[in-house]
Amino acid sequence: ADPDALQDFCVADLNASISINGFPCIPASKVNASDFFFDLSKEGVTNTSNLNSSVTPANVLAFPAVNTLGISMNRVDFGPGGLNPPHSHPRATEMGLVVEGSILVGFVTTSNVYYSKVLTPGEVFVIPRGLVHFQKNVGNGKGIVFTSFNSHMPGVVISSTTLFGSQPPMPNEVLTQAFQVDDAVVNSIKSKFGS
Ligand code: GLV
Ligand code: MN
Structure with missing residues (x-):
């Protein structure tokens, strides 16, 4: 979904003083082989929240070599x-490979249809761009x-934290009306997401 690259590579200069759509490149003379490799072999720490999951990104911020290449992992x-909780990516379609476990993958379309399947190692899934999935x-x-x-920076909108954990908080009058519950329910959920 990202624009086409105009050169072979443009390893991101994450500390550049100018701001553009994407990141400026570090000079090609300063690029090393190691810039093009990234280690995702380490298991993330899953037991720090009740979600019991962990996402380790290899997006442009973590792996600057993907800058402008329209790809990340x-x-x-x-x-x-x-659980990797319900979320969406505004800038990318997602494709995933299950390597371990029995993983229930689900997403909901703009017509409110829910699609899901339990996948085992070797199976892959696709989540169309922008749709809420888990x-x-x-x-x-x-x-x-x-x-x-298919983006170097897909972005992530986590449904729960977007609605109940924003800073400053979304007003209760909006959330009680939207979810048809009273203030106590909204306050209880907000308290779990720091808003
Ligand atoms: C999974 O949905 C992910 O965004 O990595
Ligand atoms: Mn996702």
Whole structure:
């Protein structure tokens, strides 16, 4: 979904003082072989939240070589029952490969149709750009999924934190009316997302 590149590569200068759509390139003379390789072999720490999952990005911020190339990846680790919660990517379609675990993958279309399947290692899925989706490890052991995106910076909108954890907070009168619940319910959810 990103614009076409105008050169072979443009390894991002993340500290450049100018701001453009994407990042300026570091000079080609300063580019090394190591710029083009990135290690996603390490398991993420999953037990720090009740989601019991962890996303390790290889987007342009983590892996500057993908700057302008219209591509990036994530590694997603799951403990037993771990959830990568409902979210969407405004700038990319996602394709994922299950490497470990039994992973329930689901997404909802703009017509409000829910599609899902439990995938096992070797199976892949696709999430059309912008649609809300999740993965949950429904197996008893660990889960590992590698995801890929047709953007160097797909962006992520996490449904729960967007609505209940924004700073400053979204007004209760909006959320009580939208979800047809009272203030106590909204306050309870907000308290879990720091808003
Ligand atoms: C999974 O949905 C991911 O965004 O990596
Ligand atoms: Mn995703």
